[in-house]
Amino acid sequence: MSLNDTWRQRSLAAVWHPCTQMKLHAPEGARVPLVPIARAEGVWLHDHEGRRYLDAISSWWVNLFGHNHPAIRDALKDQLDQLDHVMLAGFTHAPVVELSERLHALTGLGHAFYGSDGASATEIALKMSAHHWRNAGRARKHRFVGVAGGYHGETVGALAVTDIALFREAYAPLVRLADTAPSPDARTAAPGESAAGVAERAAQALAAWLEAHHEDTAALIVEPLIQCAAGMAMHDPHYLRRARELCDQYEVHLVLDEIAVGFGRTGTLFAHEQAGIRPDFLCLSKGLTGGTLPLSVVLTTDAVYAAFYDDQVARAFLHSHSYTGNPLACRAALATLDLFEQTDALRRNVATAHTLAACFEPLSQHPRVRHPRRQGMVFAWDIACSLPDFARRYARHALDQGLVLRPIGHTLYAMPPYVIDEEACAFLARGAQAALQATLAQEEPGQATVEALRDGV
Incomplete structure (x- = not known):
């Protein structure tokens, strides 16, 4: 058994995780994988097997200058x-x-x-x-x-x-x-x-x-x-x-x-x-x-x-x-x-936000995106998708892309730490769009109704 599996099982046996339907993490065919994290540095979270994930939502919006800042x-x-x-x-x-x-x-x-x-x-x-x-x-x-x-x-x-x-x-x-x-x-x-x-x-x-x-x-x-x-x-x-x-x-x-x-x-x-x-x-x-x-x-x-x-x-x-x-x-x-x-963070954030906006432009132009918007270092897109569990499915596909992104309902958003660099910006944008394509592909033929496509709900 891998270290990831060991910590996953021990956590499920002992920890009640917040804002979570725990059955979704159930070992038998878990619909939402529980991700054990061993360490973190900058914008990256690392598991016990060497895989890393870009913390694109700043661990529930708390992290500003990256993990483990000296x-x-x-x-x-x-x-x-x-x-x-x-x-x-x-x-x-x-x-x-x-x-x-x-x-x-x-x-x-x-x-x-x-x-x-x-x-x-x-x-x-x-x-x-x-x-x-x-x-x-x-x-x-x-x-x-x-x-x-x-x-x-x-x-x-x-x-x-x-x-x-x-x-x-x-x-x-x-x-x-x-x-x-x-x-x-x-x-x-x-x-x-x-x-x-x-x-x-x-x-x-x-x-x-x-x-x-x-x-x-x-x-x-x-x-x-x-x-x-x-x-x-x-x-x-x-x-x-x-x-x-x-x-x-x-x-x-x-x-x-x-x-x-x-x-x-x-x-x-x-x-x-x-x-x-x-x-x-x-x-x-x-x-x-x-x-x-x-x-x-x-x-x-x-x-x-x-x-x-x-x-x-x-x-x-x-x-x-x-x-x-x-x-x-x-x-x-x-x-x-x-x-x-x-670090003159507020001024630097202006440049970082422009870099992110440019990288996100293909996502913002996606035919299923409604109301693309930004305020400072916060980006959001409403997604026209008929899947009622869009957020859960998207989050799992995002993990496959090496990203921590957890939509709110049918709203996809990104709020990364301020220290994200150009390479990580591009990685985030590519992965966010790839996860969207993978999620939309799970709709049944004809499932994307005219109403969903128009309203994005």
Whole structure:
């Protein structure tokens, strides 16, 4: 038995893998192969038998500067020699202070509150918003509104503002659902309508909703520029500007979820910069540590912080977890921010994105592709294919091409680490198209209906 097979069997016997129907990995004719990874370097993942895979989705969107980056690795080794962990209640340490100071300088937002992952950041922001209004004597403002198709995590509180039925329906009895406003998704444009026009139309619907419900509403939560789990739905920055205006008008907090799109993914360090606005709460995770350790942070305004500053303990923000502000994770985040400065990453990403766009041009021109689109270093294509399990089939064919690509429904996307070079760009583009051809070949004759070809669903 090979090492790959050994680790695959041991994992299936002992590990419950995330966001996975485990039966698809069943040893008897597995429809989705479980891939054991032995090591990683740069954009490549290596298995135990010498095969490598290009990590074209940055390991669920977390990796920025490649795996096993020496600067981040060295920072972690140095930190481990000094301080591994200390609780942040009643204590502090240099990495968490320095990281908080740097994030403040980058965003203009004040005190940083730390969590472990994106969903916990969402929960922190929602709780903090509602508790702020309670402390301000406006306890009626405790409900939330999100954007249709929004995704903000899978814990119970985060599910309340996640508008994707697949994640939410099984837990409906546990969840107090938020309301949803129409999405500014540019793919919904009417003939002749611009992306900015779609954004304005969605903003007008939001205005009508807030006019009717603002007295009960604590916050609006939005993924700026790209709704990732909704199939990389991209929108014009105009929506963010209007959302900021409306939240100010109706005294509602604006929570921006940049868990996936922060740290350069959209072309600017933070997506909301392209709208020239500042949120009341900013949720960050994923790329925060360069894809090395779990860490999330919620940044907010001095005004929100002041509402909790009191002699009464009950007016404090009583939320915690044992590893809040872990020194190792904070040190990794500091090294990641250093790399942005040392490598001029945002400017370099412009050139890399142009290289990728040129390599992807044949894919974008494929007759089954609808809505080819790009925002910064994020590329997406909707595929007109009648196979209901298109995503699973495509992912397997992509592995055959040496690629990690996992479509969302019928949306194929790529979000590689920033260090991808020209040769790897070409490899990615060729393999992505070859995997598409192999997947489409599995349609039965006549299965690709006129409706599927027209709509790409």
